[in-house]
Amino acid sequence: MSIIRQLPKVDLVLEHPTIDALTIRVPRAVVVGSIRSQIDQRRRRILSGDSDKSLVAMEPLVVDVVSDVTRRLAPSLVSVINATGVVLHTNLGRAPLDSEVLQEAVQIASGYSNLEYDLEARGRGSRYTHASRLLCELTGAEASLVVNNNASSMVLMLAAMASGREAIVSRGELIEIGGSFRLPDIFRTSGVQLVEVGTTNRTHRADYINAIGDQTAMLLKVHRSNFDMVGFTAEVSGPDLVEVGHTYGIPVCEDLGWGAIEGLDTYGIPTITVRSRVEAGLDLVAFSGDKLLGGPQAGIIVGRAKWIEVLRQHPLTRAFRVGKLTLAALERTLIRYLDGRAAKLPTTHILTATRSDLRARADALCTELLARKVDAEISVEPCEGRVGGGALPSTTLESWGVRVSPHNRKNERIDKLLRSAAVPVICRIDEHGLVFDVRTVFDTEVILLADAIDQSIATEE
Numbered sequence: 001m002s003i004i005r006q007l008p009k010v011d012l013v014l015e016h017p018t019i020d021a022l023t024i025r026v027p028r029a030v031v032v033g034s035i036r037s038q039i040d041q042r043r044r045r046i047l048s049g050d051s052d053k054s055l056v057a058m059e060p061l062v063v064d065v066v067s068d069v070t071r072r073l074a075p076s077l078v079s080v081i082n083a084t085g086v087v088l089h090t091n092l093g094r095a096p097l098d099s100e101v102l103q104e105a106v107q108i109a110s111g112y113s114n115l116e117y118d119l120e121a122r123g124r125g126s127r128y129t130h131a132s133r134l135l136c137e138l139t140g141a142e143a144s145l146v147v148n149n150n151a152s153s154m155v156l157m158l159a160a161m162a163s164g165r166e167a168i169v170s171r172g173e174l175i176e177i178g179g180s181f182r183l184p185d186i187f188r189t190s191g192v193q194l195v196e197v198g199t200t201n202r203t204h205r206a207d208y209i210n211a212i213g214d215q216t217a218m219l220l221k222v223h224r225s226n227f228d229m230v231g232f233t234a235e236v237s238g239p240d241l242v243e244v245g246h247t248y249g250i251p252v253c254e255d256l257g258w259g260a261i262e263g264l265d266t267y268g269i270p271t272i273t274v275r276s277r278v279e280a281g282l283d284l285v286a287f288s289g290d291k292l293l294g295g296p297q298a299g300i301i302v303g304r305a306k307w308i309e310v311l312r313q314h315p316l317t318r319a320f321r322v323g324k325l326t327l328a329a330l331e332r333t334l335i336r337y338l339d340g341r342a343a344k345l346p347t348t349h350i351l352t353a354t355r356s357d358l359r360a361r362a363d364a365l366c367t368e369l370l371a372r373k374v375d376a377e378i379s380v381e382p383c384e385g386r387v388g389g390g391a392l393p394s395t396t397l398e399s400w401g402v403r404v405s406p407h408n409r410k411n412e413r414i415d416k417l418l419r420s421a422a423v424p425v426i427c428r429i430d431e432h433g434l435v436f437d438v439r440t441v442f443d444t445e446v447i448l449l450a451d452a453i454d455q456s457i458a459t460e461e
Helices: 002-006 010-015 019-023 027-045 058-073 100-107 129-139 151-163 183-190 205-211 239-246 276-280 305-313 315-319 324-338 346-350 355-371 410-421 443-460
Strands: 081-084 143-147 166-170 191-196 216-222 251-257 286-287 299-303 376-388 391-406 423-432 431-435
Touching: 002 027, 002 299, 010 019, 010 027, 010 058, 019 027, 019 058, 027 058, 027 216, 081 431, 100 183, 100 251, 100 305, 100 324, 100 423, 129 276, 129 299, 143 151, 143 305, 143 324, 143 423, 151 251, 151 286, 151 299, 151 315, 183 191, 191 205, 205 239, 216 239, 239 251, 239 299, 239 423, 251 276, 251 355, 276 286, 286 305, 299 305, 315 391, 355 376, 355 391, 355 443, 376 423, 410 423, 410 431, 410 443, 423 443, 431 443
Parallel strands: 081 423, 166 191, 166 216, 216 251, 251 286
Antiparallel strands: 143 299, 286 299, 376 391, 391 431, 423 431
16 A cells, blocks of 8 residues: 555645646636545555556646646537537527527627616616517517526416416327426426326317316417327317317417427428417417527417416516526527518528538538548438427438448447547438538538548547
8 A cells, every 4th residue: 555655745736837837827726626636536546456656656647637627627518510410409409599699699698788677768677578579570479478498488378377277188299308308297397287188199179178177277289399190190270279268268378389480381391380370369379489480598478468467477487587698689580580581590591401502512521521531431422301309300301411431430439539529520320330411510610520520530540
């Protein structure tokens, strides 16, 4: 155990010129914590039988401390290159924000703003007025409310309108989304009694009618976000459910999830617009801000003013409220729909990219890789992407990709290197190589992507 006594003392490590310089730009407590951590790791290795003399050397310890401090201070949330072809990739942040929208939002957030100040009345205002007019104009709704995500929208609607009572939902719509997030759990959290009607594959109007009772507070329609039902199926649409609800004086709400402001059907992407649901008479419609809308993460609820006011007055609204950055980005995204610039929003632009544009981008990436003489078979091939984000699960997006088949065949190792690159790259991988779907790669990222592929393959050689 005498080797343990040779471990450098914390005070001596702090006196090392490199560490002394480090404490000038990094809080001393952070550096001391790292030194102690590195010494403890070495002590444990020695106690486990490791007799490597470098464990007690000063210079390797200093190098490890600097590396550890750098790692500790580095942000974990970073930009990545999405080469998966999944446009609204939940794990990769869903809708990318428009750069001009983001700049305008940062300008608002970097100083003071009239977030809750009425400039005309010279007094307290409401943060919910800023996007409300735009949402009403774009959807035809009487009123709107914005919360921090669409799950919050669901909790708020149920808690404010049906707590202690019943809400009726089709069994075919009792969804589970990513992270084991289940609709029945939302009901329990909101204090609402779930009444299931119909069967998994078939639900009819009569099922809802037969389930209505004195405790019925809501009829709820839920979009099937990440799966489709085909074959011997039947369901009651939101507009049809409105007739049932209004006949019995019961509000009808819909979780539209990926609801769009503008339809994309002309591009082969079947969409349901929020306006169509509002015009059909639904009392409330909830949808996400960071899906087909192409804005920041937010839960948006539009519909009848009397019900929006009920939601606004509920205590959970404050718990779910959004901040100035979200409201600024959302409001400016909505303005793009009014002034004719929606087609330039990144999400819309990516979804509606033409096959010829995608082929040109794939060719550009392929040319860059060939110019670098990457040690791999490289080819351009057609591929298919997805909308993603719990939107349109059966819709495929025809695209072009670049297949890179390394000669050393170490596909998994190169994939790992790509994910640890200066700008991490996320792509598809199979037994034949790596595929980079260029639909979700921006033109400005082609060179960066080629560099990352080249360096990763060269590192593995």
